[in-house]
Amino acid sequence: MQMMMNGVIQIALFIAILVILTPVLGRFLARVFMDENHILKPLLGWLERLIYRICGIAKEEEMSWKSFLSGLLIFNFFGFAIVFLLQVFQRQLPLNTQHLAAPSWHLSLNTAISFITNTNWQSYSGETTLSYLVQMLGLTVQNFVSAATGIAVLVALMRGLTRKTTSTLGNFWVDITRSIVYVLLPFSLVMAIFLVSQGVIQNFTPYVHATTLEGVQQVIPGGPAASQIAIKQLGTNGGGFFGVNSAHPFENPTPFTNFLEMLAILLIPAALTFTYGRFAGSNRQGWTLFIVMLLMFGAGLAVSMYSEFSLNHVLNIAGNMEGKETRFGVAGSVLWSVATSAASNGSVNAMHDSLSPLSGMIAMFNIMLGEVIFGGVGAGLYGMVIFVILTVFIAGLMVGRTPEYLGKKIEAFEVKMAIIAVLAPSFVILLFSAFASVTSTGLSSLNNAGPHGLSQILYAFSSAAGNNGSAFAGLNTNTVFYNLSLAIGMLIGRFGIIIPVLAIAGHMATKKVTPSSSGTFRTDNWLFAGLLIAVILIVGGLTFFPALALGPAAEHFLMNAANAF
Amino acid sequence: MKKQLLIAFRLFLVLTILTGIIYPLSVTFLSQRCFPAKANGSLVMKNGRISGSELIGQQFSGSGYFWPRPSATGYNTLPSSGSNLGPTSVQLRGLEEKHRSEFISRNMLNSNTQVPVEMLFASGSGLDPHISLQAAILQINRVAEARGFDSAKKLKLQSLVFKFSEKPQYSFFGEERVNVFMLNLELDNLK
Structure with missing residues (x-):
């Protein structure tokens, strides 16, 4: 009963914080993309301008939908090529402390496409497959830019819906630069440091060999994990540094990191509905979409919770713990599974394969509906x-x-x-x-x-x-x-x-x-x-x-x- | 088109340096300064040797130690993994029965004892460092007997278990739990 109560409190708190932060962050995002004054502009404006200068971007230059699209495709193609090549030459490149061999061509291809499309499907386990360099220079970068790409497409759509008799949608380069400089990067930096304070690792040392109390050898993996985990949650990417993603104690060590990582999944997608209302010139338009998303999220969560706490007649047990971590419990695992599938995030803190049939179905159904229940950053909306x-x-x-x-x-x-x-x-x-x-x-x-x-x-x-x-x-x-x-x-x-x-x-x-x-x-x-x-x-x-x-x-x-x- | 190619290339390069080098190195620098022990894996030393990480569970099978949850990988970290057996799996049901009967017989419990659910099923990571307080309490008799504790020492063991029980974080985040490795580490020092 105590366990149930805690679960209910956590869920209520989760939804309350989400509702409160949506207008706060949404207003900020609107200011960023409408190029108005906002709190981070005096602090980071120089970085934005520096990037434009180095890259030769004229920020006032407007793009038609076709040149917006071609810019996007070229940019994503570079991302694909780099992630693919980094894996192929992993053995020859530095920061491969475990001397890992290059993954097969088809795995490298899958991973590269997976990360440029903001999917972060993983046919591999990071700790035994990829070097620190590939994780950091290939995957962490794609975590940022694929999320920024989604936001840029949404911003272009919002402009298209609200501008009058024009043929242009803004500037793709400017929109991705702003998403990264003012939103994804500063938020991730703060979150990453907080995650480390709770126990998420961030180092470049080779794996440590420990001798357990019973005298067995155990390898303790290392790596720059916190910096990747922060953006994988905030950018609805979801690709774990380790194979079991946020079920791994080094990715998600405490119940509180679990709560924050869950909140980070929905934070930006939810806030963007408010941003949408600002663009449309009517907050109600944004809130309407937010409420639709929240209602569908709540319905899925209710079914999933009910199913997971019901009796499994094969195993003769309710509240099955297969694939779940003790520190999160059943409620903390179910809430995550609904949030991550609704939001196109895809990180997990429990193994979805072992969820009860209806909980697994809700996760699947959330995805099948087109990832529109909050959905990926930009992509959901x-x-x-x-x-x-x-x-x-x-x-x-x-x-x-x-x-x-x-x-x-x-x-x-x-x-x-x-x-x-x-x-x-x-x-x-x-x-x-x-x-x-x-x-x-x-x-x-x-x-x-x-x-x-x-x-x-x-x-x-x-x-x-x-x-x-x-x-x-x-x-x-x-x-x-x-x-x-x-x-x-x-x-x-x-x-x-x-x-x-x-x-x-x-x-x-x-x-x-x-x-x-x-x-x-x-x-x-x-x-x-x-x-x-x-x-x-x-x-x-x-x-x-x-x-x-x-x-x-x-x-x-x-x-x-x-x-x- | 050529102009776009050039901008795309340059911007990709600049953002790679920013988010792929400067950002992770800044996080590393700051966290190594502020939280070095945590950033390096919360390692635990014993007699000058690394004996594990506070966050990573390890295998215990001897009767003199508290046992962790079943693990699909036997607490091997390379790679981490769950069983991924589904809710109607015959194999999972077999494992559940095996874990239940082993826990009951080796702890000399009454055959209708309710075994805590996490002791029957493997965790998602295969590295879960925790069990519930109840699962630790049920193991006290076995550990005390294996170590030949008298009743005074057994009382000490009991209070040790309760000392290591962590309440939900900030009173309602997550579940009450016991870190098995840290408990066993202290158990070796019990005078």
């Missing part, structure tokens, strides 16, 4: 705007009125692009999973039988397509088939959405704004919030219901009938 466009369109069809959003007409082009953005990840999840579950190559990687095996495959492709990165980790994905198919899935899930989003932004920017009248369909009230939730659930539900019925739902009912596999 631009994904949500896609659903807003669909909702406005459907509502317009129902009442026979031209659909409008923020005073602008939604036309065939926007709806087509929105549909592409919704279908791209769904295509990956369903077709790739179907292929893997009927081929021996796909099936040979399973470590669980029965419906849980299907869940493992389904989760992997959902995670890749949603750019989440968490896993049912019992599936061995370090094979040519999975490394390549997941890499393709991650690319489609990332750029298959970014490209239509920027196209929508570019087209919306050119439109006139009609002043709202009593005939305008409002998008900032409870009715609209309800419609939006319905559209998200119907699209997600209809697309994935059959697959979920065969995987986690079937496992749930079989478990209740005490069937084991």
